[in-house]
Amino acid sequence: ELKVEQNPLFLSMQEGKNYTIYCNYSTTSDRLYWYRQDPGKSLESLFVLLSNGAVKQEGRLMASLDTKARLSTLHITAAVHDLSATYFCAVESVYTGNQFYFGTGTSLTVIP
Amino acid sequence: ETGVTQSPTHLIKTRGQQVTLRCSSQSGHNTVSWYQQALGQGPQFIFQYYREEENGRGNFPPRFSGLQFPNYSSELNVNALELDDSALYLCASSSARQGTYGYTFGSGTRLTVV
Numbered sequence: 001e002l003k004v005e006q007n008p009l010f011l012s013m014q015e016g017k018n019y020t021i022y023c024n025y026s027t028t029s030d031r032l033y034w035y036r037q038d039p040g041k042s043l044e045s046l047f048v049l050l051s052n053g054a055v056k057q058e059g060r061l062m063a064s065l066d067t068k069a070r071l072s073t074l075h076i077t078a079a080v081h082d083l084s085a086t087y088f089c090a091v092e093s094v095y096t097g098n099q100f101y102f103g104t105g106t107s108l109t110v111i112p
Numbered sequence: 113e114t115g116v117t118q119s120p121t122h123l124i125k126t127r128g129q130q131v132t133l134r135c136s137s138q139s140g141h142n143t144v145s146w147y148q149q150a151l152g153q154g155p156q157f158i159f160q161y162y163r164e165e166e167n168g169r170g171n172f173p174p175r176f177s178g179l180q181f182p183n184y185s186s187e188l189n190v191n192a193l194e195l196d197d198s199a200l201y202l203c204a205s206s207s208a209r210q211g212t213y214g215y216t217f218g219s220g221t222r223l224t225v226v
Contacts (some may be wrong), residue, residue, distance in 0.1 A: 004154075042202060043155070043217040050213065088154055092213075098206075099168050100145075100215070102154030104165055 002027045006092050006103035014111050016078050021106045023072040023089035031092035032072045034063050036085045079110045116205050118219035124224045130191045133221045135203030137184040144186040149200040200223045
């Protein structure tokens with residue numbers, strides 16, 4: 001079974017600082033997704049990464065994918081309080097009906 | 113274009129009972145998947161339906177079953193509820209059209225089993 005690991009699980013950072021969340025997965029896949037979830041809410045799509053070397057940026061968030069290392073990163077630049085949420089990476093397995101395997105999530109708290 | 117809608121938003125059931133959760137897919141999406149998200153965990157894949165047929169299933173027992181209707185709406189049924197079934201249940205729709213990727217998730221149904 002495909003395993004997806006995120007670290008750190010919990011992240012507390014001050015406003016204005018930079019940090020990176022890591023997502024490692026165990027099986028070859030070319031499709032990786034990042035989602036944001038606010039408490040009690042559903043999942044909001046942030047990025048879709050479809051090929052090795054893909055890099056996407058939206059505001060203070062930038063995501064990248066290295067399929068050879070089976071690693072994706074979500075980089076936060078100059079964090080602001082509004083970014084406080086839980087972030088999930090998900091790997092799509094085309095070998096099992098396009099099922100998504102989610103990581104355990106990273107709970108981010110940005111402190112003013 | 114409407115999004116994915118789920119009902120009810122919250123539900124409390126007693127152990128041993130049965131429950132039906134409903135999902136209306138996003139317009140144009142012919143594939144629906146259901147996920148279970150326990151508190152503090154990532155979503156876990158339950159199953160997926162495409163054109164009214166189940167075409168993928170995660171590691172869930174047979175008491176979790178589903179239906180997809182011709183209008184692409186869907187139901188998740190859980191029999192003989194257990195306390196561990198308490199979770200947020202997410203419905204996600206997608207299109208099998210080439211060049212489209214990923215899901216649109218609904219807002220979820222919070223199920224509490226007591």
